[in-house]
Amino acid sequence: MGALYWAGDGPLHRLPAGAKLLALLACSVAAATSPGWVAILLLVAAAAGHLASGFGIASLARDAWSIRWLVAFTVLAQAPFQGPARVVAVTGRIVSVVLLCDLLAYTTRATDLLRTLTSALGFLRPLGVDSARLGLLIMLAASAIPLARSTYAQARDAVAARGLSGTRALVAAAVPYLVMSVKRADELSEALDARGV
Template identity: 35%
Template sequence: MFDLYRPGTSFLHRAPAGGKVLALFVLGTLAFIVDDIRLIFAGLALTLLLYPVCGLTLKNAWAQIRPTLWILIAIFIAQAIFNTWQLGVFVIARFGLLLLLAGLLTLTTRASDMIDGIERGLPFLRPLGVNPAKVSLALSLALRFIPVLAQITREVREAQRVRGLENSVIALAIPLFVRTLRMSDDIADAIEARGYRP
C-alpha cells in the first residue's frame, strides 16, 4: 500500500484511527479559536515532542512543513507588511501547528486502517441517505484503480511515443479515457454478475 505511513508501536500508532481523526478535528478547531500566541507555541512544542515519542524523527516533522514553506514565508511577509510582524508569527505558528498535528495522524495511521475507521463510522450516516456498502465499495475500487490507471497511462504513452505523439495531451488522454471507461463497464458487469446488490 503506497501511503505516507511510518511503521511503529507508539501509543499513537496503536490508537484507533477514528479517535485520532476526531482528536485532530477538535485540536484543529481549537487552534483556530485560540488567539493567544503563547498557547499556540505551547501546542507547537508539545506536538514536536510527540514526534520523537512516536518513534518519528524531526526530519519527519520538517517534511510536513517543507512543501508549504514558500506559502508560510509569503504569508509572513504579507502580514508583516499589511499588519504587524507579530501577527505574521502568530499566523504561521498556527499553520505549522496544524500541519504537524495532521502529519502525526498521517504518519502513525495506515491508510487501510483509516478506511476501516471510515467504514465503521459510515452506518451513522445512514439516516442522511448514505449507503455504507456503496461508499466502501467506491473507496476500495478507487484505491485499486490508481495503480491500474498508472499502468494504462504508461502503456498508452508508450504506444503514442511509437507514433511520435508523445507530446500530444489529447492523443494520450482520449485512448486513456476510452480504455478505462470500457474497463469500468466490464468491472460493473462483473460485480453484478457475482450477485452484488448494495
C-alpha cells in the same frame, strides 16, 4: 495516504484511528479559536509526537522545511494587513496543524482511517448519503497536500541529481512534478473506476 504510513510500534501507532482523528479535530479547533500561544503548545505536541513515534527531529525538520512555501505565502499575504505578532500567530497555527496532520498520516494506516471515517459518518445513511464514498472523498482530500509535497520532493531530488540548483532547479522540477501528478491522478481514477466509485 497509505504511502505516507511508517510502520512502527510507538504509542501513537497503537492508538486507535478514531482517537487520533478526534484529537486532530480538537487541536485544529483549538488552533483556530484560541490565543496565539496555543500554536506553540501544538508545535511542541507535534515535536513530541515525532519523537515518541521514533521519527526523530530530522523528520520534523524535513516536514517543516517542506512547507516553507506555504509559510512564505501565509506571511506575505498577511504582512500588509496585520502586525508581526498576528502574522506569527496565524502562521504558527497553520504550521502546527499541518505537522499534526503529517503525524496522523505517518502513524495510521489508510485502511484504519477509512474504516473509522465510514463508521463515524454512518449516521448520514438515513439521509441517503453513502458513508463509504464520503469517507473516501475525505481521505482523498486529506491526502492531497501531503502527496503533492512528496511528489514535488521526488521531482526536486531527481533534478538535484542532475546537478541543477537554485531557481533553475525549481523551474526544471516543474515538468517532472506535473508528469508524476498527472500519472498519479490517472492511476487513482482507474482504481476508483475499477471499484465502481
